[in-house]
Amino acid sequence: MKNIIREGNPTLRARAKTLAFPLTDKQRELGKKLMEFLENSQDPKLAKKYQLRAGVGLAAPQVDQSIRMTAVLVPDENNQPIFKHILINPTIISESVRMAALAEGEGCLSVDRDVPGYVPRHQKITLRWYDLDGQRHLDKLRNYPAIVCQHEIDHLNGVLFFDHINQKDPFYQDDNLVLIG
Ligand code: NB4
Numbered sequence: 001m002k003n004i005i006r007e008g009n010p011t012l013r014a015r016a017k018t019l020a021f022p023l024t025d026k027q028r029e030l031g032k033k034l035m036e037f038l039e040n041s042q043d044p045k046l047a048k049k050y051q052l053r054a055g056v057g058l059a060a061p062q063v064d065q066s067i068r069m070t071a072v073l074v075p076d077e078n079n080q081p082i083f084k085h086i087l088i089n090p091t092i093i094s095e096s097v098r099m100a101a102l103a104e105g106e107g108c109l110s111v112d113r114d115v116p117g118y119v120p121r122h123q124k125i126t127l128r129w130y131d132l133d134g135q136r137h138l139d140k141l142r143n144y145p146a147i148v149c150q151h152e153i154d155h156l157n158g159v160l161f162f163d164h165i166n167q168k169d170p171f172y173q174d175d176n177l178v179l180i181g
């Protein structure tokens with residue numbers, strides 16, 4: 001998984017294709033590789049050895065596969081996973097009006113520069129997704145895991161985090177925006 005494509009590559013701006021079930025063996029393998037990358041990137045020793053930037057999510061378009069698949073590995077403060085799944089065809093079926101943003105802003109493994117500013121996202125979402133076996137799942141997420149999933153679903157739609165940053169005032173915080181972390 002050393003082939004993460006960067007900003008400027010048109011795949012990152014494309015709408016990724018919906019997957020059909022059953023998945024092919026290659027597609028299943030890719031899902032597992034995305035998750036394996038996240039696990040390795042969060043292991044300090046392996047990350048150092050392989051020179052990996054840490055990630056809590058990785059979407060298939062970031063490895064130049066324009067399909068609706070993403071892995072998410074969100075740990076808590078004790079490094080226990082609070083949301084760890086390979087998501088196929090994830091869809092947000094409802095979202096809060098209230099918005100949330102990471103106080104530190106966001107970074108992206110496909111963007112090699114710092115883009116400061118708040119990235120407003122829905123504070124709560126209801127997510128429908130399928131696992132590698134085609135089983136349907138519904139999850140209500142809030143705050144950190146909800147933000148990560150929205151960043152990843154954006155990748156499936158050709159959207160990058162800085163698209164959401166207020167150009168004139170990157171740290172503008174309206175009354176509806178809560179900061180996290
Ligand atoms: C996706 C995230 C950017 C903002 C918030 C955060 C990190 C990414 C990009 C929302 C989603 C990857 C995928 C981190 C990180 C906290 C947890 C556990 C132990 C280190 C790790 C560091 F690395 N973003 N990087 N960026 N992307 N938190 N953490 N920690 O994950 O581009 O599309 O290991």
Ligand code: NI
Binds near residue numbers: 107108109110151155
């Ligand atoms: Ni990203």
